[in-house]
Amino acid sequence: MDMTLIAGLTLAVLVSGFLAMGVWVSVALLAVGMVMMQAFTFAPMGSLMASTLWDASWGWALTSLPLFVWMGEILFRSNLSRDMFRGLAPWVGRLPGGLLHVNVLGCGVMAAIAGSSAVTCATIGRMSVPELERRGYPLRQTIGTLAGSGTMGLLIPPSIIMIVYGVSAEQSIARLFIAGVVPGLALMLLFSGYVAVWSLLNRDAMPDEPTRTPLREKLLALRSLAPSIGLVILVIGSIYGGFATPTEAAVIGVVGALLLSGAYRTLSWASFRDGLMSAMRTSCMISFIIGAASCLSIAVAFVDLPRQLAAWVGTLGLSPMILLCVLGVLILILGCFLEGISIIVLTSSVMLPMIEAAGIDLVWFGIFLVILIEAAQITPPVGFNLFVMQSLTGQNILFIARAALPYFVLLLVLLGLIILFPDIVLGLPKLMG
Template sequence: MIDTTALATITLAVLVFGFLASGIWVSVTLLVAGMVMMALFTPAPMGSLMASTLWDASWGWELTSLPLFVWMGEILFRSNLSRHMFQGLAPWVGRLPGGLLHVNILGCGVMAAITGSSAVTCATIGRMTVPELGRRGYPIRQTIGTLAGSGTMGLLIPPSIIMIVYGVSAEQSIGRLFIAGIVPGLLLIALYMGYVTIWSWINPGDMPERDQHSSWRHRLEVLPSLLPTIGLVFLVIGSIYAGIATPTEAAVIGVIGALGLSAVYRALSWRCFWEGLMAAVRTSCMISFIIAAASCLSIAVAFIGLPRELAGWVGSFGFSPYILLLVMALLILILGCFLEGISIIVLTSSVMLPLVEAAGIDLIWFGIFIVILIEAAQITPPVGFNLFVMQSLTGQNILLIARAALPYFLLLILLLVMITLFPSLVLSLPELMR
């Protein structure tokens, strides 16, 4: 005979994967699965419990920063700041081994700190650099690879939308999560730039001649082109780190700053303002609905006792924390082949977080761990969002794009190994905030 827990687990798997395979929205899938599980396997009043859970999950103060950061990204996405950033970065990196490919990496790093979105980061920088690098003779595979890989930094470098979702799901400080992502984000930039440098040394015949005409005077003349973008990044992140503003208040500062910069550069019409606002509303509502629906599923499985039973079952194997992390990493990478990052977090948090806590793993550290894994999933087929962004920008075959992104996927895995062996890379800065 199959016991109740096993039957509930099988039913949940069939419901979730069956609905997702049929093309039903993730939010609807989670909500319906939670309602069915509550009705079939618990005596609790399903209607009133689901209604109160939806309400409680939809008004949290932590979620207030989400639409504001999304709106800030939409404003800057429609402005010309990325073009000014290219003009400011190009003279500084043109003479490095790898040349202007480093603009993709640094540009995505800066844009990631503004938009908080992987796809927006990749598309914003890519629209500007793909034609320019092609005109100058840079190999298309390296152009695609640097953009696809570097675009994922929109998830890791704060402010990050997906970190907000994780912080709400795990009940962790969003400010500490933001700060925890700084050192791994900078380290990832260094890894990408190091790879491009080594690749250009090994394949000099595939690279155009480096720019030899950027004098120090010219570099200093174009430096003001970088100041607005860099200034906004330091304003938003610095206000959180200094304790001057909460993440929500910093998001307000970011929106006001983005609107101010767009007004100064005359890059935002009323039409773009309205389109950006509506896009932010749609994105925020979608994410909030997923979070609220996930809360309904979480409370249903909690009533059934699935997380407790699963934690006990995994604990019976006596896995070390490293083996447990490896199993979770493989699961997330597999899910990343079919789902986007926010869905992965809300689907797995109710099961993974009790296991992580039982193993004594810091939840702030685990948040960065899972974000890097989801970054890697952004460039794995068949549902790697950044791969589709690059296909729309370049018109290249998706398999060519996936091969171009493979080295950057491996560098993300290397970063995971580094933060696992040296957790202080993640936790040192957040500890200073205590």
């Protein structure tokens, strides 16, 4: 039997075995990389692993990661979601679906600030769940809109998972951020459209429409949105305007978040310390996974597995469309058991050579991959947004998964749209050079 085939089977068995035993993803990747290097190559395993871990830990592109995580943690401890609800509610209250649109729009705005799906879902949900329940909105729809819309934290920039993909695929993070804008807006339209159609078909389940809000009160309510919109413009505008790199924009975001937290009087020494420590734990976890995945990548590269696998796929004569469908099913299956960052670092060394060989743009594929991982965020048993909603509502995880199912389908619809019309992703990056 060919040695590369044996190495590939060994890789699959070891990774599956370690993950099935509950071993941390980072430890599993590092251990498998060491075994592969020692068993199938004559390379000096110790020095290569050490140098790879070092190289993976100091990349400049990764500097923005802990800063965006910290910004999200600061805002999570502020009253931003409360003011966002106050600012949006008068404008959407009389639309079909009413205040359910606040969940969609609020998550969209928060996604452009926090960069994390779980933080987006929890921050908006903490305010809107009790408020919508008090006003008589169906709990299933409240949960569904939050679980689905919370996934936009991965797609609308600045996105932590895009930073990880950019580092893994050696693509421009700023270009990935720009590519995520139009698909993110399209996803908000799909979600709001579904909410409107559902409410029109189920009028009896919806509460009575509120009285019409005078235009003057609507305009005054916009003041509550000013802080969050201002922070979005500062962070995203500085990147798109060419005034700041993603790392510099992350610094701007942290300073802005601290100022907002101070203005909301939620910035105390305790909240500052808790946010900083939480950001440090999350960033260290992600960095360790990236470093361990780099060790596995260098090991499989020495074994020549990615090149031979890409060559084998090439002999099958798969069209790019079929290849994307096969990889999409694989990502969705992995998403039932792993979180998004682990999926990217675990599969990139094998997938990316195949994608390049098929002539698929790596920036476009990054958005394709992020949307798939968004869908995985609301699939049991390891859908992070499902766990967030369970902690907020106390409902059964299967009830929450059923509530989120329509939004899973809409994410697949968005995938179909970007496949049929690639310029939804690539148009803005081309326009901005």
